[in-house]
Amino acid sequence: MNTFGNIFRFTDFGESHGAAIGGVIDGCPAGLTIDFLAIQHDLDRRAGRDSQFSVSERAKHEADKVEFLSGIYDGITLGTPIAFIIWNTDAKPEDYEAISDIYRPGHADFTYQAKYGIRDPRGGGRASARETAARVVAGSIAKQILSKKGIGINAIVTQVGNETEPENFPTLLSDIKQKGDSIGGIVSCTVSGLPIGIGEPVFDKLHARLAYAIMSINACKGFEYGSGFDGIDKCGSQLNSYSGGALGGISDGTDFCFRCVFKPTPSISQEQHLPDGSQLTIHGRHDVCVALRAPVIVEAMTALTLVDLICLNDR
C-alpha cells in the first residue's frame, strides 16, 4: 500500500514529526552513477525556499538533506535496494499540541482517526505533504535513469486561480495572502522522447497509470491528458489528429501532455467555523498556493511511473 510500482518499486515511510521520513527503491538497475546534486536540487525546488508564497516556517529552518544507507557503493548503484532517510531535525511537536484533539477542516485528521483508531497528531503525521520529499528523492533518481534514455519531463504551473498569465501570478498571490486565504492552481507536464510502445493494455494504460500516480499527490483533484475536459466541444473529425501522446494506452511517439489541478491548501490564517459551532485559527505561515511547489513532485511521480512501465515493456 505504501509501495509504488511493480518492477521499479518505491516504498515510502515516515510521519511529518517522527524521527525521519524516507524510502526504499527496489529494482533500480546496477551501474548507475548517482548525481547527488541533482537530487538536492529537486529537494530544494520542492521546499520552495526562494518563494515568498510557498515557503513554510519549517522550510526556512530545515534543509532537507538526504542520507543514503544502502544500495550505492562509491556513488554507483549496486542493483540492491537503495534506502534513504531525511531526518526531521526541525520537528516541533509542541506546535501541534493545542490542536491535537481538533479535526482541521479539509485535512485528513478525521479520516485517519476513524480508519486506524489512532493517529500521530503532530502536523498531519503521515498525511502531511512532508511525505512528498521522499517521493522527490526517488523521482529524481528515476529522472536520471530516463535522462540517459533521452526522455525528458518538464512540469510547470500554468494557472493560478483563473489567472493564466505567469507574470500576473504574484499580484494575485499577494492579494490572496493578504486575505489570509489560499488558492488552487494547475500544473501542466510534458514528457518528450518517450519511445513508442510504453504502457500496457488494458488496465495499465500509460495515462491510467499516470492518473493514479498524479492523483496520489496531496491536494490533487483532477487529471486530464491530450484534449482532456476541454475537448468536450470538439468532434471526432477534429480530434483524430491529436492523441496527447498515447493511443490505446500505449505511447505513440508524440509528446505526452497532461494537466492536473491542485486545490487551495486547507490550512489558512482566516478564522474558520467548525461543524460543532466553535471557531479555529491555524497559526504559522502556510502556502498560499500548494500548486507552486507541486511541479517537482509531479515530475517525480511521472518519472517513477515511466521507469516502471519501461522496465515492464523491456522485459
Place this chain on the structure above:
Amino acid sequence: MNTFGNIFRFTDFGESHGAAIGGVIDGCPAGLTIDFLAIQHDLDRRAGRDSQFSVSERAKHEADKVEFLSGIYDGITLGTPIAFIIWNTDAKPEDYEAISDIYRPGHADFTYQAKYGIRDPRGGGRASARETAARVVAGSIAKQILSKKGIGINAIVTQVGNETEPENFPTLLSDIKQKGDSIGGIVSCTVSGLPIGIGEPVFDKLHARLAYAIMSINACKGFEYGSGFDGIDKCGSQLNSYSGGALGGISDGTDFCFRCVFKPTPSISQEQHLPDGSQLTIHGRHDVCVALRAPVIVEAMTALTLVDLICLNDR
C-alpha cells in the same frame, strides 16, 4: 498487466473477433448468491441496443450472453476463481480484411503493431471496446457485493458536447450523426453509503485508485472528483467544507462524486485524410457518442475498485 485489483482481482482476456472474451474473478467471498439477471441487465445497458445513437451493427445481432465455468455451485459462490466467457458469435473478420494493413486514425492499430510486432487486425483486437463487456460482468458481481453492504453506485451522462440539458441531447446527436461525425461526453458518478475509512495512504488513495480504474476505460481523457478543475477559481475558505467524499485519500462518510470525460469515437463515417496523403472511409454504423454506453462501465470499474479497497481495509 491484464489483472485489476490486489485482493479482489479481476483478470480479463480476449480479442474482439477471436473465439471469446471473458475473465476470471479471484478473491470473491464464498456464499454469495449471484443475481444472473442483474448481470445480463448490465450487459444490455452496455450494448445500448435501445439507442439509435449508440447501437452498432454487431450489437443488433449479437446478444452478449455470459457463461460461467467455475467458482459457482448451485448459484452460490464457492470462494474459488469465477471464470466466465462470452462467445464472439457474430465475429465477422472479413469486414476488416480491407483495412487490416491500415492504421486507423485515433485507434491503437499503430501502437499495438509497434509494441508487439504483431496484432490481430480484426476490429481492433484486444484494443476494441468489446473488451469492456468482461469488465461489466465482473463489475456487476462487485456491485452485488457492495449492495449487500448498503453501498450504491450511480453513473449517468451529464453532458454531450457543450450540451448539459439531457432533453436536448437527441437533437445534438442527430445533428452529429447526420454529418457522419462523433462527439464527446461527460459521465458523472456518485457513490453513496461508503463507510468511513476506505482508501489507503499514500499511493492508494481512494481517488487515485478510482482515477486509475476510470482512466483505463477506452476513450477516457480525464478524471476529477469533488471540486475538480472547476474549483480552480475558489479559495480555501470556500472549499474547506466540500471534500468530494475523501480527505487524505480516505472516505469521510459523505457521497463520493467524480466526473470523467470521453473523447468522440475516432471511427467516423466521414472521409478521413491519412498522414501518407491517402484517404480512408470507415464503413458500418458506429457510435455517435461512446459516452452514452459508458455509465455501466464506469460503475463496473468503480465497483471493482471499491470491493478491493474494502477487502484491504477489512483485513
Place this chain on the structure above:
Amino acid sequence: MNTFGNIFRFTDFGESHGAAIGGVIDGCPAGLTIDFLAIQHDLDRRAGRDSQFSVSERAKHEADKVEFLSGIYDGITLGTPIAFIIWNTDAKPEDYEAISDIYRPGHADFTYQAKYGIRDPRGGGRASARETAARVVAGSIAKQILSKKGIGINAIVTQVGNETEPENFPTLLSDIKQKGDSIGGIVSCTVSGLPIGIGEPVFDKLHARLAYAIMSINACKGFEYGSGFDGIDKCGSQLNSYSGGALGGISDGTDFCFRCVFKPTPSISQEQHLPDGSQLTIHGRHDVCVALRAPVIVEAMTALTLVDLICLNDR
C-alpha cells in the same frame, strides 16, 4: 491467490466436476509459434493413460483436449492474455453424492468446508488434482519459451517407496495395488542450460521460488536441492565444490538439481476408519502412486518459475 508469477503470470481456475477447468497466461512474449502437439503430449503424460498403475477410470474415458480462446492468432502469440479451457466432459457428479457429506481422510474436504463454509462436493472440487492439467498447459508453453533459449528441464521418478531401481518399480507397485493401498515416491529434476544470474536476492532466490512452485503441487511434502537433507553428514570442506546450481540464490551456470517427495494418494480401496468411529470405502480405481504422474507437473511448475525469473532478470 490463484495467480502464479509476477511478470509471466498464470491464473488458474476450475473445479473437478464443474463445467471446465482452464487458465489465463498473461505476459507471454508476442511472436511465439505455439507447438500444440507438444502441449497435448504433456497433457497425455499427465493423464498417464498408458500406465496400469496411474490411470484413473476417468482418464480412460476423457481425453484432456485444450481449447484456446484468445491471445493466439494463426498459431502465433499476440502478447495479449492467452486464455484456454478444458471441458469436463466426463464429469460424473452422481458418483460423489454418496460421500458428499463425508470428509475423506487425507483430503481437503474438511478444510475447504471450514475455510469457505461451502464446497463443491463433487470429486474434491477445486482441491482435486485435475486442476494440475491447467498447470501442464501453461507449463508446456513456458517450456517452449525456455527451449528457444537452450534451457532444458527433465523430471523423472527416481524412487517409489524404498525402491530406487526403476526396473523394480512395477513389482512393488503391483504388490501395493493388490493390497488396495498406495505408496509415495520421489521425483528428481534437472535444469540444464540456465544462464548465470537467474534468481533474485534475498527472498526470491532461485531455489526459494522453485520450492514454492513445487510444494504447491498436490501431495508434495518436501523439496531439497543440491546436497539437500542427505548432505547433513558432510563438512564445509567437502561441500564447497557442489552448489546444486545456485549460489546466494542466483544461478551459477551449473545444472540446477532438485528432488521432491510425494505422499501416497489418500484415496485407497481399503476400508478406512473415520474419527467418528464409522468406516469408509472409496470406490473406483485410484492411483497407486501419484508420483508416477508428477514429473510433467514438476516440469511445468519449474518452467513457469524460470520464465518469470528470467523476465525479471532481463528487464
Place this chain on the structure above:
Amino acid sequence: MNTFGNIFRFTDFGESHGAAIGGVIDGCPAGLTIDFLAIQHDLDRRAGRDSQFSVSERAKHEADKVEFLSGIYDGITLGTPIAFIIWNTDAKPEDYEAISDIYRPGHADFTYQAKYGIRDPRGGGRASARETAARVVAGSIAKQILSKKGIGINAIVTQVGNETEPENFPTLLSDIKQKGDSIGGIVSCTVSGLPIGIGEPVFDKLHARLAYAIMSINACKGFEYGSGFDGIDKCGSQLNSYSGGALGGISDGTDFCFRCVFKPTPSISQEQHLPDGSQLTIHGRHDVCVALRAPVIVEAMTALTLVDLICLNDR
C-alpha cells in the same frame, strides 16, 4: 523482489558493511503495543553471543541495536509503515580488501558479480547473513501479533551432522572446530494454535508459502513438512491419519510441523583450493554450524508468512 508478503509486507535493505541494514513493515495493524525487549531478545538469539560455536568476531563487538524511524507513536503502532535501521557500527571494510577480487568458494561473490556487473566486496555485501537481522526484527513484531491470537512458533536445532542427541552436539562441534571445518544442521519448527482455514488454494498453500519463506534463508537446502522425505516408505493406509498440519494446503487445526536443513557455512579456516589452482585461506572466526543461529530466523520467516496469510484469510 526485496519485499516479502502481500498484505503484511516486509521490505528489507542493506549491505553487510554499508551504513546500515534495516527494513520497512507495511500493513501492520494499528494499535499494537510493541514489546521492544522481545525484539532485542530475538536479535541477541540471532547474534549467538553466548555460544562458543557460533559467535563471530563481529558479533562480539557489535550489539545489534534497532532504531525505529516511523509508524510507532508512544510505543503503539499507527497503521502506517514501520521503518527501522540497525547501524553497521563495527563495519571493517579493510578486512575484506585482500579478498575483494576473489570469488570465495560456496559464496555468492561470483553470481552477484555476474548478475549485476558490480558488487559490494565488503563481507558479502547484500548476500551476507547479516541481512537476516532485519528479518528477525520484522519477524519479532509478527510473532507479537500472532501471540495475541494464541499462535505460538517454536524452532530448535534437532540435528547437527549425523548427531541427533543435543547433549552430544558440543562434542561434535568442538571436533569440527578444531579441524577448521564446518558442519550442517537441521532445524525443526512447530506452529501451535493456528486456526483452521489458513492457506490459500492452489498456489499459496500454507506449506508452499512456508517453503518459499524458509528456503529464502541463507544456507537452507531443503524443506519438508508432516511425513516429509522420511514418509517415503509408508503406505497411504498408514499416513492418512497424519497431515502435518495442513490438508489441501489449508491448516486443519493440528500443529503444523516442518523441518529444514542448513548446509555447513562455506567460510572455513582450512586452506581451500580454488578452480584456478591457487589456494585461499579465510581469516577471522566463523560459525562452525550456521544452523545453531537459524532457529530465530526460521521463527521470523514463519511468523511473517503466517501473519500475511491470516490477513488474507480474514479479509
